[in-house]
Amino acid sequence: MTEHTSRRRFLKAAAATGALAGLNATVLAQDGGAGEQLVVLDGLTPGWLAYRLPGGAEATGTDQNPALSLQEGTTYTLVWVNGDGQPHNFAIQDEQGENLEVLRPLGIDRDTYQQINGTGANESVSLDVSEGNVTGVSAGNESGGMAGNGTTVGGDGELVAQTEIISEEGAVQAVQFTASAEMASYICLVHPNTMVGDVTVESGGGAGNDSS
Ligand SMILES: [Cu+2]
Numbered sequence: 001m002t003e004h005t006s007r008r009r010f011l012k013a014a015a016a017t018g019a020l021a022g023l024n025a026t027v028l029a030q031d032g033g034a035g036e037q038l039v040v041l042d043g044l045t046p047g048w049l050a051y052r053l054p055g056g057a058e059a060t061g062t063d064q065n066p067a068l069s070l071q072e073g074t075t076y077t078l079v080w081v082n083g084d085g086q087p088h089n090f091a092i093q094d095e096q097g098e099n100l101e102v103l104r105p106l107g108i109d110r111d112t113y114q115q116i117n118g119t120g121a122n123e124s125v126s127l128d129v130s131e132g133n134v135t136g137v138s139a140g141n142e143s144g145g146m147a148g149n150g151t152t153v154g155g156d157g158e159l160v161a162q163t164e165i166i167s168e169e170g171a172v173q174a175v176q177f178t179a180s181a182e183m184a185s186y187i188c189l190v191h192p193n194t195m196v197g198d199v200t201v202e203s204g205g206g207a208g209n210d211s212s
Pocket of ligand 1: 043044045087088089188189190191195
């Protein structure tokens with residue numbers, strides 16, 4: 001507990017003293033960097049499957065409800081597809097089972113989801129996010145996968161505690177969220193007993209190398 005507090009204090013101090021290199025790197029990684037902040041799930045009534053997990057964890061596509069290991073303060077983009085035509089949605093809960101109001105919905109169309117899902121699981125990818133929409137993805141080298149069709153979705157900047165329920169097989173959804181220590185699980189609120197997995201958040205982020 002003390003450790004955690006002191007680390008937080010260190011982070012605050014680092015930010016205050018202008019250790020902005022780290023901050024810029026995070027922003028860069030969000031819309032241009034490695035695929036480590038990208039999560040790709042398949043929503044199925046018996047459980048979520050993962051095609052891409054954060055932090056380079058291996059996604060088998062067959063393990064049900066794999067844990068999401070996140071770094072505190074890092075922003076992730078999560079895209080998922082309705083895999084079975086049943087109603088599903090997405091929320092992140094704390095240990096008490098409260099839905100956390102941390103999700104920023106992004107527009108995405110099926111083609112873009114397919115492009116994202118077509119990238120190799122350990123391939124580095126960048127997402128093109130423009131005006132609240134995921135508009136394209138480039139894998140590895142810049143192979144210009146820009147599909148500039150804007151599927152408009154409301155409220156840039158508005159955070160929600162749960163996403164809309166989507167019921168059509170093949171329908172897709174995308175959200176962004178920034179990992180915080182209170183996050184404990186991800187869940188479909190229609191199937192809270194089967195579609196639920198752990199979220200673990202490692203505090204400190206990139207501040208592990210305090211060699212001052
Ligand atoms: Cu569900």
